[in-house]
Amino acid sequence: MTLLGFGLLTWFAWHSHEELSRLIANCDIGLLTLSIILGIAFTFIQALLFATLVHKHGNQTSNQTLASAYLVSQPGKYIPGKVWSLAMQSFAMENRVRISHITFANIELAIVSTIQTITMGVALLYFDSPLIAILASIAGLIACTIAVVFPLASWLERLAPRLSSAAGLSTAQAGLNPGIPRAIGLNAASMTTNMAAAWCVLLAAGSGIPDADRLPILSSIYLGIAAGILALPIPAGLGVREAAAAGLGALLSPTLSAPMIISVSLLFRCWQIPVDIGCTVLGALLTRHEKVVDSQHPD
Template structure:
């Protein structure tokens, strides 16, 4: 077993995994390019730039939520270390299975001396916070949703008080402990604290708002009314679509599932063509954001590795020459 783990943690396997994740992320864009290019024709380029900017901010805010949880677990990371670990690990979302971003975060975190068990539990807490806050915003937006969706998922609004209770650190800690026990993972090293979880929830709520605004910008670009109702619909709709897509683990990054939920949410406010344009462009914009920030994370990771290597050389000093003459130059043969 130790030999298997050693192979899986080798540099070659990590590099191969990264190549596969990058290829699948690119394929997510290329495979729908005909439909995407048709949607691009009618879209104001400035709105596309704004949507991409919002997509980038969304990923960064999600990273800040994870960073707050990790600090609550006992590992406060500077941004220079947090960015490479989180941004690169997110490319694992595009590999089917739903767990590869967690695995990638654990392996990359180990390079920064973060225990793997701590990385896994921190990512698990972050995902639970993402799901519960996404459902909270979906509940708030449910009164503005199309009747077909409100009739089917109206229970989300009824459960809003429960979602709030779940986010209380003592309750959330017990849920995480149970999940780790069921999956035979190691228990939490320390109780979850109010300050850390509060910061993580705040960052994640901001992230959902920004992600919803990204959808709203695209929807307005194809004819949606620009009012408060449409803003709430897009914010709650995206949060709900993400949660459902995440739960369907057999597809990478919720592909198809997320778009279906968004299409239902926006169907009453846009034409069929408009809905198709928004869901496709939103997927492409967020994939590009992941790719761009993942590339930035790789660059930062390479620079950090080079800096650590240079520091190690500086601590040990230059290596004295060895060989047939020995370190002093005397012939030892």
């Protein structure tokens, strides 16, 4: 499956290389830089959501340690196996958090991310109908909040007590409920920053993307990202995201051309690389800063 994903991505890149090269060549460097900064900010908010989910399962490791571990683990999503991000997070936390807690937090965050991207895709699809777009956004925000505050420990202890005990998710060990206001704030900030970053990418491409096509293209890309998250065997949804975006774009807006959607999807894939590099560097700096502070203020 991994080879299939890489093969699809390579084929898409070759088939659309002229259009992609034109988009990249005409990009506004200032807007592209701003989009990268916003992309890093979005991932940092996701890291805070990850820390919130780990705390919910009873671990009291600091937010900075958990968030920095999530940030430095970004390269792991490109490695086949779907376990390397978890392994990198555990290593960065110096095994202070049970791997089961890290695993469940990642699963819950993947669910939240899927809801977020579907919400934004649907809202953009119905952007011409403000009421529907607003209702879809509110429904998505509620669903994300429920996913964050959901009492997984108590449900798992009730339905599968042996698994709950083995995973260390008993209610006696569960942490404090993250709180609805915090969950709403983090999810709203996450989706807002994500949308701002994506919109800056489209604006950076300038006239390469017709104004009338920007909203339906971005809607298709968000829905394609959701499909990529659900494509568990393929690292980072390579190829699946682009194929789903093209297929959904053709289905939802027949006026869009598949080559245009694919080339813009690949532009976002190229944009993701410096974002992930920036997140990894930021995570490493946060880890180093925490170690310096700990050495200056030993217990």
